[in-house]
Structures are given as C-alpha cells and as structure tokens.
Amino acid sequence: DVKVTQSSRYLVKRTGEKVFLECVQDMDHENMFWYRQDPGLGLRLIYFSYDVKMKEKGDIPEGYSVSREKKERFSLILESASTNQTSMYLCASSQGQGGANEQFFGPGTRLTVL
Amino acid sequence: GDSVTQMEGPVTLSEEAFLTINCTYTATGYPSLFWYVQYPGEGLQLLLKATKADDKGSNKGFEATYRKETTSFHLEKGSVQVSDSAVYFCALSDETGDYKLSFGAGTTVTVRA
Numbered sequence: 625d626v627k628v629t630q631s632s633r634y635l636v637k638r639t640g641e642k643v644f645l646e647c648v649q650d651m652d653h654e655n656m657f658w659y660r661q662d663p664g665l666g667l668r669l670i671y672f673s674y675d676v677k678m679k680e681k682g683d684i685p686e687g688y689s690v691s692r693e694k695k696e697r698f699s700l701i702l703e704s705a706s707t708n709q710t711s712m713y714l715c716a717s718s719q720g721q722g723g724a725n726e727q728f729f730g731p732g733t734r735l736t737v738l
Numbered sequence: 739g740d741s742v743t744q745m746e747g748p749v750t751l752s753e754e755a756f757l758t759i760n761c762t763y764t765a766t767g768y769p770s771l772f773w774y775v776q777y778p779g780e781g782l783q784l785l786l787k788a789t790k791a792d793d794k795g796s797n798k799g800f801e802a803t804y805r806k807e808t809t810s811f812h813l814e815k816g817s818v819q820v821s822d823s824a825v826y827f828c829a830l831s832d833e834t835g836d837y838k839l840s841f842g843a844g845t846t847v848t849v850r851a
Contacts, residue, residue, distance in 0.1 A: 628781070655837050666742075666827060666841040667782075674837060682838070714781055724770040724789045724831060727839060729781030 627651070628730035630715055636736045643702040645733050647715030654720060656698035657727065658682075658690060661712040673698055705737045740765045744828045744842035751818055751849050759813040759845050761802075761828035769830040771795075771804050771811040772839070776825040785813075785826070818849045 631646035649656065655674050659667040659682075669682030671690040679690050687709060691699045698717075702709055712734050716727040745760040763769065770789045774782040786795030791806035802813045811828060828842040 657837075664843050666843040667839075668841075669838055672837060716782075718837065721837070724787065725837075726784045726787070727782075729774075729783065731779070731781045 628715055628717055628728050630713075630730040630733050632733050633731065634734050634736075636738065637702075637705050638738050639706060641702075641705050641737075643705050643735065643737075645700040645702075645713055645715075645735070647698045647700070647730055648696055649698075649715075649717040649728070650696065651717060651719070651728065652695065653717035653728075654695075655718045655725075656692065657716040657718075658688075658698065658700045659714045659716065660684070661714055661732070667714065670700065705735075707737050709735065710737045711735060740769065740830055740832050740840045742828050742830055742840055742842035744826075744845055746843070746845070748846040748848060751847070753819060753849055753851055754817045755849075757813075757815045757818045757822070757847065759826055759828075759847070761811045761813065761842060763809050763811065763828075763830050765809075765830055765832055767832060768806075769832045771802070772829040772831070773800070773802055773811070773813050774827045774829060774841075776827065776844075778824070782827065818847075820849050820851050823847060823849045 628649045657672040658670040673692045689701045715730040718725045718727045772787045773785040775785045786797040788795040788804035794803045829839045
C-alpha cells in the first residue's frame with residue numbers, strides 16, 4: 625500500500641520558533657509538494673520539488689523554506705513561526721512528468737502558532 | 739492564471755439523494771481535471787480524473803464529464819451514502835507539465851441516514 629507519512633498530526637509552537645515539518649514517501653516518486661489548507665481557500669501550494677536537491681516556489685512561499693536531501697524525504701521549514709502560519713499542512717508526492725499524474729497525500733499536520 | 743471555482747457548501751443530504759457539486763475552471767489550453775476527496779481525519783485522495791474534452795471520469799458511483807465548451811467538470815452521484823460524507827475538491831493541472839495542481843475551495847458534504 626502506497627504511503628506518504630508526516631512526522632506529526634498536531635503541533636503547537638510559539639511565535640518566533642523555528643519549525644520543521646517532515647514528510648516521507650515510500651513510492652520512489654520524483655515529485656514532492658507542500659500545501660497549506662485553510663477553510664474557504666482550498667489548498668495552496670507552498671513549494672515543490674521534482675528531484676533531489678531541487679526546489680521550486682509555489683504560490684505562497686513567503687515565510688517558508690524547504691529541503692530535499694534524499695528522494696524520499698521533503699522537509700518544510702518555518703524559519704520564524706508567526707500566528708498567520710497556523711494552518712493544516714499537507715505533503716504530497718507524484719510520479720514522473722506531466723500534470724495528469726495522481727498526487728498522493730499524507731494525513732496532514734495541524735500546526736498552531738501561539 | 740489558472741483557477742478553479744466550485745460551489746460553496748456546506749451541502750447536507752439524506753441517504754439515497756442525488757448529489758451534484760458544480761466546478762468551473764479558467765485555464766489556457768487543455769488542462770487535466772480532477773476531483774479529490776478528503777474523508778474526516780485523512781489526507782486527500784484522488785476520486786476521478788479526465789484528461790481531455792468529453793472524457794468522463796468515474797469511480798465509486800461518482801461521475802464527472804470534462805466539458806470544454808462550458809469549462810466545467812461537475813461531480814455527480816445518483817444515490818449517496820453516509821460514507822460519502824467528506825470534503826470534495828475540484829482541481830486542474832495545466833498542459834505545461836509543471837506538475838502543479840490548482841485547487842478549488844472545497845465543498846463539505848454531509849449525508850444523513
């Protein structure tokens with residue numbers, strides 16, 4: 625069974641803390657994605673990666689960075705967490721090139737920044 | 739840029755009722771279109787997709803037809819069950835092949851027994 629796992633289901637952090645969200649996929653997929661999900665806004669793409677050590681900005685990259693040192697792992701970093709980064713964060717992966725390929729999602733991390 | 743507009747919820751139905759969720763899109767060229775579903779406490783999973791005009795995607799009793807003339811991809815199910823309670827997202831991927839999906843806002847559907 626294909627799987628995308630995220631390091632935490634729930635996380636509470638304080639303003640100004642550095643936050644790491646980890647994502648691991650076991651499908652040998654080339655592409656990995658980080659989204660945030662907010663009510664009424666759907667999913668918005670933060671960053672994506674189509675290869676190890678490669679990264680591309682999505683629609684809302686401000687305040688975030690990413691790291692992909694290994695093919696199976698894609699980390700999202702909040703350098704200095706702020707309250708407006710309170711959200712649900714979803715990681716996804718997909719195989720190969722082409723926009724028609726299915727993305728597989730992890731269960732999400734609900735981050736609260738106090 | 740690309741965008742997806744889907745009908746606002748929440749939608750509440752009785753079991754065996756007919757479900758329609760409207761979705762329209764704006765994109766250049768010929769995008770691929772998707773419906774993803776998110777069950778409570780889970781991540782999204784692909785429900786169905788269509789990659790060219792007039793294609794019909796279907797899965798688990800759900801159907802959607804890619805209508806280029808009306809730029810629409812409406813989701814339908816003839817007889818819903820309580821287990822269909824979820825959030826449904828319409829999405830598109832443009833033909834440039836840059837892997838990105840553009841999502842609608844999501845529609846929450848609750849089916850009551």
